[in-house]
Each structure stands twice: as C-alpha cells, then as structure tokens.
Amino acid sequence: MTELIPAPRDLVTGTGAVRLTERSRIHAGRGTEGVGRWLRTALWPATGLPLGEAREPQETDGDGIRLRLDPELGPEEYRLVSDAAGVLVEGGDGAGVFRGAQTLRQLLGPDAYRRAPLAPGRDWSVPHLTVRDAPRFGWRGLMLDVARHFLPKDDVLRYLDLMAAYKLNVLHFHLTDDQGWRIEIRRHPRLTAIGSWRARTKFGHRASPLWEEKPHGGFYTQDDIREIVAYAAERHITVVPEIDVPGHSQAAIAAYPELGNTDVIDTTALSVWDNWGISPNVLAPTDNTLRFYEGVFEELLELFPSPFIHIGGDECLKDQWRASATAQARVAELGAGDEDGLQAWFIAHFDQWLTARGRRLIGWDEILEGGLAKGAAVSSWRGYGGGVAAARAGHDVVMCPEQHVYLDHRQDAGPDEPVPIGYVRTLEDVFRFEPVPAELTPEEAEHVLGTQANLWTEVMEDRARVDYQAFPRLLAFAEVAWSRLPAPGERDFGEFGARVEAHYAHLTALGVGYRPPAGPLPWQRRPGVPGRPIEGRPPNK
Numbered sequence: 413m414t415e416l417i418p419a420p421r422d423l424v425t426g427t428g429a430v431r432l433t434e435r436s437r438i439h440a441g442r443g444t445e446g447v448g449r450w451l452r453t454a455l456w457p458a459t460g461l462p463l464g465e466a467r468e469p470q471e472t473d474g475d476g477i478r479l480r481l482d483p484e485l486g487p488e489e490y491r492l493v494s495d496a497a498g499v500l501v502e503g504g505d506g507a508g509v510f511r512g513a514q515t516l517r518q519l520l521g522p523d524a525y526r527r528a529p530l531a532p533g534r535d536w537s538v539p540h541l542t543v544r545d546a547p548r549f550g551w552r553g554l555m556l557d558v559a560r561h562f563l564p565k566d567d568v569l570r571y572l573d574l575m576a577a578y579k580l581n582v583l584h585f586h587l588t589d590d591q592g593w594r595i596e597i598r599r600h601p602r603l604t605a606i607g608s609w610r611a612r613t614k615f616g617h618r619a620s621p622l623w624e625e626k627p628h629g630g631f632y633t634q635d636d637i638r639e640i641v642a643y644a645a646e647r648h649i650t651v652v653p654e655i656d657v658p659g660h661s662q663a664a665i666a667a668y669p670e671l672g673n674t675d676v677i678d679t680t681a682l683s684v685w686d687n688w689g690i691s692p693n694v695l696a697p698t699d700n701t702l703r704f705y706e707g708v709f710e711e712l713l714e715l716f717p718s719p720f721i722h723i724g725g726d727e728c729l730k731d732q733w734r735a736s737a738t739a740q741a742r743v744a745e746l747g748a749g750d751e752d753g754l755q756a757w758f759i760a761h762f763d764q765w766l767t768a769r770g771r772r773l774i775g776w777d778e779i780l781e782g783g784l785a786k787g788a789a790v791s792s793w794r795g796y797g798g799g800v801a802a803a804r805a806g807h808d809v810v811m812c813p814e815q816h817v818y819l820d821h822r823q824d825a826g827p828d829e830p831v832p833i834g835y836v837r838t839l840e841d842v843f844r845f846e847p848v849p850a851e852l853t854p855e856e857a858e859h860v861l862g863t864q865a866n867l868w869t870e871v872m873e874d875r876a877r878v879d880y881q882a883f884p885r886l887l888a889f890a891e892v893a894w895s896r897l898p899a900p901g902e903r904d905f906g907e908f909g910a911r912v913e914a915h916y917a918h919l920t921a922l923g924v925g926y927r928p929p930a931g932p933l934p935w936q937r938r939p940g941v942p943g944r945p946i947e948g949r950p951p952n953k
Contacts, residue, residue, distance in 0.1 A: 416911070432459065444509045490509060553582035555586060556583060563878070574922065592609070597708050600668065618687055665682055720771070821837045824836060
C-alpha cells in the first residue's frame with residue numbers, strides 16, 4: 413500500500429517487508445514519547461498487536477518500530493525507512509515524527525483504521541522503502557463552522573483525527589455567529605444560556621420556504637474546549653478560535669441587548685437568528701462593548717494557546733451605525749471619517765489588545781479596509797485579491813479563496829446534488845488550486861503562511877452532511893497544502909485520482925460518508941430542498 417496522500421517528496425521502494433507480530437515493540441526516543449503512545453493506541457485496536465514499549469532501540473530489530481528526532485531535519489520534516497532492521501521514523505521535531513507515523517499507518521492499509529481486528533492472525537506488513545518528506549506550508553488548515561449548525565464535541569474530535577490522517581495542522585474553529593454562540597464564557601453566562609440556541613432553523617438556502625420547526629443549539633463547556641485543544645495538541649494540530657466581531661453578532665446581542673445599537677432598534681426584541689445570510693444587527697462601537705469583549709477574549713486566551721486569535725471582521729453591515737447618533741459621535745470623536753474607519757478602529761483596538769498579551773490577530777480580508785496594524789494577519793476569502801494586497805503590505809496571509817476551497821460549494825452540476833450552493837468545485841478543481849498567486853514576488857510570497865479549506869455549515873445540518881461536502885475533496889486540498897506540486901495545469905490528476913480510489917477504503921474504515929465518484933447515494937440526497945447554484949466557471953481572481 414504505497415498510494416500515499418499527500419504525496420511525499422521522495423519515495424524509493426525496495427523488496428521485502430517488515431512484518432509486525434505479537435513480539436514487535438515500539439521504541440520512542442527522547443522527545444517522541446507522545447507519538448509513541450499515540451501510535452500504540454491507534455494501531456492496537458485494529459491489529460490486535462500489543463506493540464509493547466521497548467526499553468532499548470535494539471529491541472525493535474527486525475520487526476519493530478523506532479521513533480527518534482534528527483536535528484538535521486527541519487520542522488515537520490520526517491524520514492521513514494523500512495528495511496531488514498525494522499521500521500525507523502525520524503523527524504526534525506515531534507510533529508515531524510508524528511507525520512511520519514501517519515504515513516506508516518497509511519502503509520499498513522485501510523484496515524489499520526478500524527476499531528477492532530477483522531480477522532485474528534492476519535498479516536500486518538510494512539513494505540521495504542524509504543520516504544523523505546516535508547511540508548510546503550506551515551499552515552494547512554480546515555475551518556469548521558459550528559455556529560450555524562452545532563457539532564457535538566465527539567464529532568470535533570473525530571475531525572481532528574481525520575485532519576491528522578492527512579497531515580493538516582490547523583483547525584480554525586468558528587465558534588460564534590448570528591445563529592449561535594458555542595463557547596462557555598463564565599463571566600457572561602447568558603451567551604450560552606440564551607445565545608447558544610435558536611427556536612427554529614431555515615432548511616436549505618435562505619430563499620427556501622422550508623423550516624425545521626424545532627430548537628437547535630449546543631455549546632462547548634470550558635472543559636470541553638480544554639479537551640479539544642489537548643486532543644489536537646497530541647496530534648500536532650493548533651486550534652485557532654474565532655469570535656466574530658463586530659458583525660455576525662446577533663446571537664451575542666440577543667443574550668446581552670446592550671451590546672447592540674439601542675438608539676436605532678429595540679435590541680431587547682432580538683432573538684438568535686433563525687435564517688441565513690448577513691444580519692444587519694451589529695455591535696455598537698461603545699466602550700461597554702469593548703470591555704465586554706475584552707472579558708470574552710481574556711477567557712479565550714486561557715483556553716487556547718494558539719499564537720493567532722481570529723476576530724472575524726467580515727460582512728459587517730453599516731446601516732445601523734449610519735443611523736446611530738452614538739456611532740456617529742464616535743466617528744467624529746475618533747476622526748475616523750466614516751463607518752469603514754469606525755470598523756478599522758474597532759479591529760485595531762483588539763489588534764493592540766492581543767499584541768499586548770503576546771498573541772496575533774487574524775481576520776477575514778475585510779480587516780484590510782481602513783488600514784491594519786503591523787503584526788496582524790489576513791484570511792483571504794474573497795478571491796486572491798485580499799491576500800495579494802496583504803502580502804504586498806507586509807502582512808502574513810492564509811489563502812482560502814471562496815471560488816476554490818469553500819467546500820460547502822457543490823461538487824457536481826447534477827440534479828441529485830444535495831442543496832447545491834455556489835459554483836461547481838470538483839475534486840480535480842481542488843487538486844489544481846494554487847495557493848500562491850503568480851503576481852507575488854518571491855519576497856511577497858514569503859508572507860503566505862499557507863492555505864485553508866472552509867466548511868460553512870448553513871446547509872450541513874449534521875456530521876453526515878459535513879462528511880459529504882468535505883470528502884474526497886479534502887484529500888486533494890491536503891495534497892495541495894503539503895506537497896510541492898507542479899503548476900496547476902501540469903499536475904497529473906489521473907495519477908492522483910488513482911490514489912484517491914485506493915483511499916476510499918480508508919475513508920470507509922473511518923466511517924466517513926464521502927461523496928461517491930458516481931454521485932450521491934439515495935440517503936445523501938435532499939430532494940426538494942432548494943440551494944443557490946451558480947452556473948459557469950468561477951472567477952479566478
């Protein structure tokens with residue numbers, strides 16, 4: 413089984429194999445102990461092999477696994493050698509050893525992903541080979557929107573395992589929006605008591621006449637968050653939390669009406685939004701709002717060690733600010749010029765606040781409007797343009813252009829595609845995505861931290877729908893993010909497609925409800941539920 417995804421930098425096959433048996437052991441050298449524990453607990457349920465701990469490296473000779481650090485290798489770089497001496501996985505750091513351990517698991521075949529042995533005494537062999545590998549990008553992300561439709565904690569942990577299996581290393585955790593607040597903030601308990609649930613939910617696109625007439629909600633306790641962060645860290649994944657401000661905030665305003673523009677509307681009449689789109693109800697630009705969210709972010713920093721904190725900053729409608737005497741007085745006081753300047757001031761406040769606490773602000777590319785502080789980074793979603801502007805201005809950027817890597821967009825133009833949204837983005841389209849715009853100079857391109865695929869869940873009501881939209885396209889994205897591929901037009905999709913065919917068995921073993929190549933299965937369809945398909949090719953900008 414050498415059909416690896418992502419494709420490694422270099423793979424040389426030999427003859428023969430290392431056969432793992434009841435007497436095989438794992439030796440984890442200094443700095444790799446956590447990887448050793450993970451590998452043992454990952455392989456034992458599927459293989460039935462105890463893979464006991466070796467006290468000395470020589471105890472693994474011939475049929476065991478050795479893990480060790482090699483200071484000559486770079487961050488996340490690894491080397492895997494399977495030969496007559498056994499299996500050796502070396503990494504430049506613990507993350508590199510872990511990436512190599514994931515490659516080892518792939519080499520054992522799809523049944524290595526099951527939770528119990530299928531047959532006692534079956535052969536578990538690693539072919540003799542040498543793999544040398546390292547990532548192209550340091551940020552290989554997946555954005556998971558749990559605000560529109562809540563995913564229980566166990567589903568989040570499962571997605572961390574799926575990310576790790578394909579060497580993704582950043583979970584962008586979209587925790588708040590108009591439709592729900594998903595994280596416990598102890599000093600503001602109504603954020604979850606009120607803000608975490610809505611009375612009903614639009615079924616399909618926002619133009620749909622259909623409603624699910626039952627409450628929807630849920631939130632993560634702070635201990636849940638600690639568990640998620642620790643589970644991710646064991647898999648060398650960073651969790652970047654997003655608290656969306658100053659727009660996409662109706663759930664927070666419903667819980668604490670004083671956060672809204674009370675001189676424009678009766679904010680006490682607001683509830684958590686039950687529709688999709690962009691709510692006009694945004695945060696008031698007051699000192700009270702700043703102090704409230706400083707308290708939110710203080711608790712957030714205690715829970716998430718990530719160097720980056722995402723503050724959203726996208727799609728903030730300014731109508732209420734234009735009509736608000738309070739907002740207009742703040743514009744005049746600051747000399748902000750207009751409402752765009754007011755949003756720039758709001759973002760800059762939290763940029764400075766986070767910087768003072770040793771963290772970095774990252775936000776959607778709207779935060780470029782009105783200027784941005786030196787250390788802030790940008791998630792470029794409205795095409796490549798925001799990323800190009802950010803890089804040229806000296807800001808770091810994560811490329812996640814909607815037209816290429818929004819996995820909520822439909823995968824096929826066929827009539828059976830469930831709740832079709834946006835342009836068609838096939839497996840091949842994602843495989844040919846190039847994160848670094850050609851117009852950037854080499855120096856400017858250094859600001860591209862990496863890339864990210866986004867899963868917005870307005871029309872994904874449960875885990876099965878998320879699986880269908882994510883897979884198999886997430887395999888193509890993982891390869892783009894990790895591997896150093898040729899130019900998009902020169903990539904061999906036939907060869908990649910053959911590897912994906914082999915990995916359908918892995919996804920089946922993992923219980924992933926992926927989209928089959930021939931189209932959705934009957935239970936994956938949503939007949940009669942309208943979406944918003946867009947015809948033609950998406951703009952490449």
